[in-house]
Amino acid sequence: MKKLLLCTAMLLALSGCAASAPEAQPEVKNEPQPQAAASADKETIFQVSLLQGLTLGDYYGSVSVKELKEKGDTGIGTFEGVNGELIMLDGEVYRAKSDGSVEVAPDDETIPFSNVTFFDADTTEEISGISNINDLKEYLNGKVEEFGKNRFYMIRIDGSFKKVSARSELKQEEPYKTLADALSTDQREFDFDETTGTVVGLYCPEYMNDLNAVGWHFHFVSEDKQNGGHVLDLDIDNAELKWDNTDGFNMLLPETKMFPELDLTQDQSADIKKVETNE
Ligand SMILES: [Zn+2]
Numbered sequence: 001m002k003k004l005l006l007c008t009a010m011l012l013a014l015s016g017c018a019a020s021a022p023e024a025q026p027e028v029k030n031e032p033q034p035q036a037a038a039s040a041d042k043e044t045i046f047q048v049s050l051l052q053g054l055t056l057g058d059y060y061g062s063v064s065v066k067e068l069k070e071k072g073d074t075g076i077g078t079f080e081g082v083n084g085e086l087i088m089l090d091g092e093v094y095r096a097k098s099d100g101s102v103e104v105a106p107d108d109e110t111i112p113f114s115n116v117t118f119f120d121a122d123t124t125e126e127i128s129g130i131s132n133i134n135d136l137k138e139y140l141n142g143k144v145e146e147f148g149k150n151r152f153y154m155i156r157i158d159g160s161f162k163k164v165s166a167r168s169e170l171k172q173e174e175p176y177k178t179l180a181d182a183l184s185t186d187q188r189e190f191d192f193d194e195t196t197g198t199v200v201g202l203y204c205p206e207y208m209n210d211l212n213a214v215g216w217h218f219h220f221v222s223e224d225k226q227n228g229g230h231v232l233d234l235d236i237d238n239a240e241l242k243w244d245n246t247d248g249f250n251m252l253l254p255e256t257k258m259f260p261e262l263d264l265t266q267d268q269s270a271d272i273k274k275v276e277t278n279e
Contacts, residue, residue, distance in 0.1 A: 041248055041250075042117070042118040042120055043117075043120075043245075043246050043247055043248050044117060044246060044248030044249065044250050045115055045116075045117050045152045045154065045202075045246050045248065045249050045250070046071035046072055046075075046115070046116050046117065046250050046251075046252070047113075047114070047115050047211070047212065047249070047250070047251040047252065048062060048063050048068070048077065048111055048112070048113055048114045048115075048251075048252050048254065049062065049112060049113045049251075049252065049253065049254045049259070050113075050210075050211050050212065050251075050264065051113060051211070051212045051213055051272065052210065052211065052262075052264055052268050052272075053112075053113070053254070053258075053259060053262055053264065054078070054082075054112055054113040054179060055178060055179040055180065055268050055271055055272055055275060056178055056179075056258075056262050056263075056264075056268075057176035057177055057178050057179065057182075057258070058112060058176070058254070058256055058258040058259055058262060059078075059080060059081050059082050059112050059172055059176045060080060060110075060112055060254070060256035060257065060258060060259075061079065061080035061109070061110020061111050061112050061256075062110065062111070062112060062252070062254030062255060062256055063110065063111050063114070063252065063254075064107060064108055064109065064110050064111070065093045065105050065106065065107045065108070065109050065110075065111065066107035066108065068088070068093065068111055068114060068116060069088075069091060069093065069107075071116050071250075072088065072116025072117045072118050072119075073088065073089075073090060073091040073116070073117075073118050073119055074088055074089060074090070074116060074117060074118070074119035074154055074156065074200055074244075075087075075088040075114060075115050075116030075117060075154065075200065075202070076088070076114065076115060076116075076200055076202055076217060076218075076219040077111055077113055077114025077115065077116070078111070078112065078113055078114070079095060079105065079109055079110070079111055079112075080109065080110045080111070080112060081171045081172045081173070081176075082112075082169055082171065082172050082179070082182065083095070083171035083172075084096055084097045084098065084168050084169070084171070085166075085167075085168045085169075085219055085228065085229050085230045086105070086111065086114055086219070087200055087219040087220070087221045087228055088114075088116050088200070089156075089198055089200060089221055092104060093105040094221050094225060094228060096166070096168045096219070096220075096221065096227075096228035096229040096230070097168055098168045098169055098170045098171075098186075098188045099168075099188065099190075100166065100168065100188070100190035100192070100227050100228070100229055101226065101227060102221055102222070102225050102226055102227055102228045104225075112254065112256070115154075115202050115212070117152075117154050117244060117246055119154060119156065119242075119244050120244055121242040121243065121244060122243050122244055122245045123242070123243045124240060124241070124242045124243075125240070125241050126238070126239070126240060126241075127139070127157070127159075127236060127238075127239055127240075127241045128236065128237065128238045128239070129236070129237075130235075130236040131162075131235045131236070132233055132234070132235065133218070133231065133232070133233045133234055136216075136234065136236065137215070137216050140155070140201070140203070140216060141215075143243070144203060147243070147245060148245075149205060149206070150205045150206075150207070151205060151245065151246065151247045152202070152203060152204060152205065152246045152247070152249060153201075153202070153203040153243055153244065153245055153246065154200070154201070154202055154203075154243075154244045154246060155199075155200070155201040155202075155203070155241060155242060155243050155244070156198055156199065156200050156201070156241075156242050157198065157199040157201070157236065157239045157240070157241050157242075158197075158198045158239060158240050158242075159196065159236065159237065159238050159239025159240055160194075160195070160196045160236075160237040160238050160239065161192070161194075161195050161196070161197065161234055161235060161236055161237060161239075162193070162194060162235040162236075162237050163191055163192065163193050163194075163195075163233070163234065163235040164191070164192045164195060164197070164199075164220050164231060164233075164234045164235075165189065165190075165191050165192075165231070165232045165233040165234065166189070166190055166191075166192065166220055166227075166228065166229025166230055166231050166232060167187050167188060167189045167190070167229050167230050167232055167278075168187075168188055168229045168230065169182065169183055169186045169187050169188065170186040170188070172186070176258075178271070179271070179275050180271045180274055180275055183275055189232065190227075190229065192220075192222065192227050195222050195223075195227065196222065196223040197220055197221055197222035197223045197227075197228070198220070198221055198223070199218050199219070199220050199231060199234065200218070200219050200220075200221075201216055201217065201218040201219075202216070202217050203215065203216055204217075209269065210264070211251065213272050213273075213276050217230075217276060218230075218231035218234075219231060220234070232277070232278055
């Protein structure tokens with residue numbers, strides 16, 4: 001079922017937004033939902049803001065880590081001030097810092113941009129010998145052709161890696177620069193050799209070009225939760241690849257001081273490719 005729900009940003013509207021989905025539970029207005037996770041639609045990608053707002057420099061957080069955990073248990077994103085790369089895995093939210101080390105993010109920290117879902121594996125397969133990120137994307141895109149290219153996929157790749165090349169960045173201070181400008185001086189890159197861990201990946205369909213990055217976006221966290229970041233390249237030794245096919249999309253428009261003034265009509269494709277891939 002196709003759903004495109006655009007909600008305004010009041011945090012109170014979070015539960016209302018999910019509840020307005022056609023197959024959701026009947027809405028009880030103005031009453032807290034004690035089990036938000038239990039009542040949430042598991043086949044929905046929840047997105048905080050637009051990537052195109054983040055890339056213009058709107059690094060103000062609009063959702064707390066605690067609130068994000070009510071919308072999913074697996075995903076990617078960043079923190080207020082782009083203070084590191086966010087990876088959510090098995091219900092925990094981790095920050096990969098600018099030195100490539102990882103810490104658990106506090107519940108009260110806020111998030112300017114993220115995509116999460118409750119991960120239910122629809123398919124599982126073994127993969128091996130995929131030696132770079134372009135080969136991985138080619139392999140995954142072959143599966144997307146098979147599964148259907150017009151919905152969202154969250155994947156996780158658990159296993160051993162000969163190498164993961166990743167990046168994170170220094171926390172930004174106001175006034176915020178564009179993301180391309182910030183990363184041009186404040187991106188830090190690191191290689192993790194012979195490591196085990198998990199890559200979380202998001203696929204956005206082509207029609208998402210104005211709201212996110214089309215195609216694949218990967219974050220990594222090591223099995224011991226010591227290292228991680230936004231994946232620039234990787235060499236997979238042996239791993240288990242799990243797909244979660246999601247056909248719902250739920251986006252929260254943030255109530256930050258910058259958001260109402262942003263010019264979101266401009267095509268940022270080139271900038272987004274640069275900040276996502278270093279190309
Ligand atoms: Zn990233």
